[in-house]
Amino acid sequence: MEQLVVQTLNGIVAGMILALVASGLTLIFGIMDVVNFAHGELFMLGAYVGTTTMVVTHNFWVALVVAAVTIALLGAVIQITTLRPLLGRDPLTTILATFGVSLVLQNYALWQYGPVPRKLSEPITGHFKLFDLEYPYYRIAIAVLSAAIIGGLYLFLKYGTYGIWIRATTQDRVMASAMGIPVPLVHVAVFAIGAGMAAASGVLFGPLIGVNHAMGTDWTLKAFIVVVVGGMGNLGGSILASIFISLLEAYAALWVSPSQAVIVSFVALILTLLIRPTGLFVPTPK
Amino acid sequence: MSPPDTTPLVRVDGIHTYYGKSHILHGVSLDVQAGEVVGLLGRNGVGKSTTLKTIMGLVHPTEGTVALEGRPITRLPAHRLARLGIGYVPEDRRIFRLLTVMENLRTGLDRHDVPEDRKRGLLDKAYEYFPVLAERRAQAGGTLSGGEQQMLAIARAMMLEPKIILLDEPTEGLMPRMVAQISAIIDALHRDGVAILLVEQNVPLTLETSQRVYIMEKGVVRHHARASELRHDDTVIHQYLGV
Numbered sequence: 001m002e003q004l005v006v007q008t009l010n011g012i013v014a015g016m017i018l019a020l021v022a023s024g025l026t027l028i029f030g031i032m033d034v035v036n037f038a039h040g041e042l043f044m045l046g047a048y049v050g051t052t053t054m055v056v057t058h059n060f061w062v063a064l065v066v067a068a069v070t071i072a073l074l075g076a077v078i079q080i081t082t083l084r085p086l087l088g089r090d091p092l093t094t095i096l097a098t099f100g101v102s103l104v105l106q107n108y109a110l111w112q113y114g115p116v117p118r119k120l121s122e123p124i125t126g127h128f129k130l131f132d133l134e135y136p137y138y139r140i141a142i143a144v145l146s147a148a149i150i151g152g153l154y155l156f157l158k159y160g161t162y163g164i165w166i167r168a169t170t171q172d173r174v175m176a177s178a179m180g181i182p183v184p185l186v187h188v189a190v191f192a193i194g195a196g197m198a199a200a201s202g203v204l205f206g207p208l209i210g211v212n213h214a215m216g217t218d219w220t221l222k223a224f225i226v227v228v229v230g231g232m233g234n235l236g237g238s239i240l241a242s243i244f245i246s247l248l249e250a251y252a253a254l255w256v257s258p259s260q261a262v263i264v265s266f267v268a269l270i271l272t273l274l275i276r277p278t279g280l281f282v283p284t285p286k
Numbered sequence: 287m288s289p290p291d292t293t294p295l296v297r298v299d300g301i302h303t304y305y306g307k308s309h310i311l312h313g314v315s316l317d318v319q320a321g322e323v324v325g326l327l328g329r330n331g332v333g334k335s336t337t338l339k340t341i342m343g344l345v346h347p348t349e350g351t352v353a354l355e356g357r358p359i360t361r362l363p364a365h366r367l368a369r370l371g372i373g374y375v376p377e378d379r380r381i382f383r384l385l386t387v388m389e390n391l392r393t394g395l396d397r398h399d400v401p402e403d404r405k406r407g408l409l410d411k412a413y414e415y416f417p418v419l420a421e422r423r424a425q426a427g428g429t430l431s432g433g434e435q436q437m438l439a440i441a442r443a444m445m446l447e448p449k450i451i452l453l454d455e456p457t458e459g460l461m462p463r464m465v466a467q468i469s470a471i472i473d474a475l476h477r478d479g480v481a482i483l484l485v486e487q488n489v490p491l492t493l494e495t496s497q498r499v500y501i502m503e504k505g506v507v508r509h510h511a512r513a514s515e516l517r518h519d520d521t522v523i524h525q526y527l528g529v
Binding site: 161176179181182 | 369374382384393397446
């Protein structure tokens with residue numbers, strides 16, 4: 001019972017970070033039909049930019065913001081140089097292009113920062129007692145912060161002029177441009193937002209496992225599972241699926257080792273694809 | 287009849303447009319004066335919609351030019367043209383189905399150079415023309431009926447304060463009562479000084495609302511006349527449209 005509570009908490013914390021990564025991914029897919037295989041590398045580079053900024057400023061929160069902004073700019077550059085020329089072509093070309101970008105970024109990180117993981121110290125060090133366990137406050141803070149960022153994104157999409165532009169462009173690119181919405185600019189902005197959110201998740205997650213050049217790969221994979229289970233391009237679905245998958249893994253880890261628990265996510269993915277390929281958390285298509 | 291000497295609002299000159307390898311427009315030329323309602327008639331598949339899309343910059347012609355108030359706009363992207371004063375109401379309406387009525391209107395209304403009171407005025411006017419949209423302002427566009435969606439598509443284009451609206455088959459699939467309403471709206475827009483290039487299958491409505499009419503066949507303009515002439519003499523209509 002106690003373990004169940006702890007694992008629920010762990011599942012929610014992991015789920016919120018995953019939701020932060022996946023919502024950027026799904027936003028990008030929804031608007032550009034681009035499956036961004038470099039998303040995990042943006043997460044990883046965000047964490048590295050975070051460590052570098054920490055060395056200079058010794059302030060975690062500054063590092064969080066600097067990383068998000070830097071990687072958002074990098075995302076904009078990637079979109080303009082790599083994806084814009086491929087827009088509207090066979091999806092395979094963008095998959096290959098983003099996969100190429102991911103290899104470049106990963107090897108750049110290895111070359112720049114070396115193979116030894118960097119430590120990113122957590123900004124909140126206290127613990128509270130949860131049964132006979134000392135549970136770190138920082139984990140709770142991660143969940144709350146991720147939720148706040150996602151909530152901010154939601155409000156922006158729902159009420160902001162640019163949010164309406166993004167939703168209109170997602171639904172009908174051609175009509176959006178006929179209404180005077182600068183679609184190419186919207187695409188760049190969405191890619192930048194997605195990249196910035198991935199970077200923010202990287203910095204938030206960094207203190208839990210340390211920062212290394214391969215840390216993005218796992219997250220790309222997981223985020224993809226979530227995006228498929230939640231329904232491609234469906235923001236709410238991705239968020240629900242993130243929490244669902246993370247809870248599944250957390251509970252599975254009660255019986256098997258955490259590395260084996262990952263299998264549960266794949267089972268969920270395969271079942272979703274078999275039974276309901278449009279995603280679990282989307283309304284039945286009419 | 288020859289077109290007037292003043293610079294037309296929109297001048298299309300000898301455009302050739304392709305979709306992939308299929309050659310749709312074979313040198314279409316036409317013009318629309320400021321504030322004028324011009325009909326574009328022809329059978330299905332002769333290139334009427336493609337002509338509108340080419341003017342809107344949604345497809346680019348391989349040859350020929352499009353000019354707005356004498357300024358060449360042939361290569362400009364659609365979003366620039368929308369801001370220069372071309373409104374587009376496509377054949378299939380293309381409402382943003384998941385956006386509310388109000389949000390659909392905001393896609394055209396939220397421009398940086400428009401002060402709040404003018405936005406208010408534009409909305410009031412749209413709601414005055416289409417009271418049903420005011421009632422449904424918080425409802426998703428996809429839940430509206432066909433006629434209501436058509437009204438929303440027109441109201442949405444009005445938010446851009448266009449000099450001309452490209453109106454593609456606005457009465458298609460609508461009930462007679464709705465058709466009469468669309469016709470009244472075209473007249474109201476005309477009184478407001480908005481030019482309209484109207485593509486329609488409904489010949490009587492087109493002749494009634496337009497001042498001039500172009501008739502297209504196989505990707506070119508075959509005939510050009512005052513609407514009043516065609517109203518009295520329907521041999522040309524018979525010849526090209528078979529009605």
